[in-house]
Amino acid sequence: EDNAKRQTKKIKTGTKGNGEMASNGHLCKHMAAADAVIPPDFELPVDAFDIPHCYEGDLGAVIVPEGMIKDRVRRLAKDIHAKIGDNELSLLCVLKGSYKFFTALVDELAYARSSCTQPMTVDFIRCQSYEDTQSTGMIQIIGLSNLQELKGKNVLIVEDIVDSGQTLARLLHTLEELGAQKTWTTTLLSKNVPRKVDVKEDFVAFRIPDKFIVGYGLDYNQKFRDLNHICVMSPKGIEKYRNK
Ligand code: HPA
Ligand code: MG
Numbered sequence: 001e002d003n004a005k006r007q008t009k010k011i012k013t014g015t016k017g018n019g020e021m022a023s024n025g026h027l028c029k030h031m032a033a034a035d036a037v038i039p040p041d042f043e044l045p046v047d048a049f050d051i052p053h054c055y056e057g058d059l060g061a062v063i064v065p066e067g068m069i070k071d072r073v074r075r076l077a078k079d080i081h082a083k084i085g086d087n088e089l090s091l092l093c094v095l096k097g098s099y100k101f102f103t104a105l106v107d108e109l110a111y112a113r114s115s116c117t118q119p120m121t122v123d124f125i126r127c128q129s130y131e132d133t134q135s136t137g138m139i140q141i142i143g144l145s146n147l148q149e150l151k152g153k154n155v156l157i158v159e160d161i162v163d164s165g166q167t168l169a170r171l172l173h174t175l176e177e178l179g180a181q182k183t184w185t186t187t188l189l190s191k192n193v194p195r196k197v198d199v200k201e202d203f204v205a206f207r208i209p210d211k212f213i214v215g216y217g218l219d220y221n222q223k224f225r226d227l228n229h230i231c232v233m234s235p236k237g238i239e240k241y242r243n244k
Helices: 003-012 066-084 099-112 166-178 235-240
Strands: 059-064 089-095 120-131 134-142 154-162 182-191 203-208 230-233
Touching (some): 059 203, 059 235, 066 099, 066 203, 089 099, 089 166, 099 120, 120 166, 154 166, 166 182
Parallel strands (some): 089 120, 154 182, 182 203
């Protein structure tokens, strides 16, 4: 059973978003959350968008334009706020891939939480598991030095993408060991591939098909992070930037 189906089932059985309590005490019936699923055949022509000259010919299609990401992140921030409420919140950015998603989300959360009495804090961590288009399976966590500060905190892990689930599972385990009080996860993209480990995905911006994608923070051998749309690559681009 794929993730999208599982998630749909979860909503239908009413375990998510069915009349959440808002921080002002009102029950919001309109807050029932739905998934944003990008179908396998959804591809927009690259030439319909303003793509940097340096990446011309390297991309096959746009699958999530920047404007759509912005709209979806706005709603996601509302859903996160409805769930977490007016509590102190530590946001953990998993670099490098989630840098764009993180700043967009922090801005929207700040707006959604503008009447909260408890502050948000931001922390940064770096994980690495990919070379070329394959996961190396070895996950390195870098920049753990000040993570002790997360002891006893409510932590929202902000990831760019979940596919095997290993990086996120490893991070959750690390936070548990550090003694975080409560943990949630949010991911820009959830790829429709079998998980190697079962991991909680609390807030997903987009569910995407099993394609190697770049842009909006995500890289192919460190290139394309600066691209503002989420795209699939062309065979030519994959060859051009392959690690020798
Ligand atoms: N693109 C870039 N980085 C990734 C991907 C992907 O599709 N999956 C996991 N890390
Ligand atoms: Mg990467």
